[in-house]
């Protein structure tokens with residue numbers, strides 16, 4: 526895979542009903558790929574799929590597959606259904622992610638588990654199921670990390686832990702599968718204007734990255750020649766509020 530024309534390729538994007546995942550799904554569709562959109566809420570997912578279908582000439586390239594990435598069985602079904610629908614799998618974008626922010630003594634154990642289960646377990650489950658298919662196509666796994674995976678902050682223990690761990694996971698996976706012809710990359714954005722977080726709420730949105738910026742990084746990555754593997758891309762807003 527080394528082109529901006531992704532015709533004939535098939536992708537899965539988790540967390541695709543809104544925000545960054547939706548923008549990535551839209552960019553992959555525009556580049557010609559078939560895309561399976563995954564998220565928990567069936568209604569939101571189907572609404573997004575219908576909107577994206579209205580913008581493509583070939584709605585058969587779209588599938589909405591409800592999936593809670595915290596559940597291994599859901600991830601198994603997601604990969605199986607996408608492969609059954611498209612006959613192949615070339616690209617997996619592990620984007621689904623949540624944040625619960627509180628100082629450790631105030632963090633509820635269930636919130637801790639939900640963050641780790643979504644941001645880390647879900648990535649493992651989807652990768653585990655996808656790798657056998659990606660071996661056949663020389664595919665690409667792209668994990669959406671965060672600058673919170675290298676910069677810790679007060680109240681961020683669960684989210685920081687999940688995204689620090691995701692970086693380690695991605696690098697180890699990259700070494701596991703690179704000789705099978707599978708590339709693994711992490712894109713680690715700073716603040717992106719989505720519904721994700723209350724952390725930067727109230728600071729306005731103008732200075733933030735847009736979901737489309739992250740989507741562009743995904744499509745640009747996929748255009749690299751087979752010999753090249755940009756394994757970690759950090760993206761920052763160029764002019765954040767001065768501290």
Ligand SMILES: NC(=O)c1ccc[n+]([C@@H]2O[C@H](COP(=O)([O-])OP(=O)(O)OC[C@H]3O[C@@H](n4cnc5c(N)ncnc54)[C@H](OP(=O)(O)O)[C@@H]3O)[C@@H](O)[C@H]2O)c1
Pocket residue numbers: 539540541542543544545546563564565566567569592593594595620621622623643669670671672713714715716717718719720721722
């Ligand atoms: N926004 C930022 O500033 C920022 C910065 C750096 C990195 N990121 C990362 O970028 C990714 C996307 O963030 P976003 O800002 O686009 O968030 P968002 O707008 O809140 O969207 C999150 C998406 O993930 C889905 N999702 C949540 N839990 C899920 C689960 N258990 N299984 C399947 N899908 C699930 C949501 O749909 P349902 O709720 O229906 O499942 C939704 O489609 C996350 O990994 C986040 O950590 C965000």
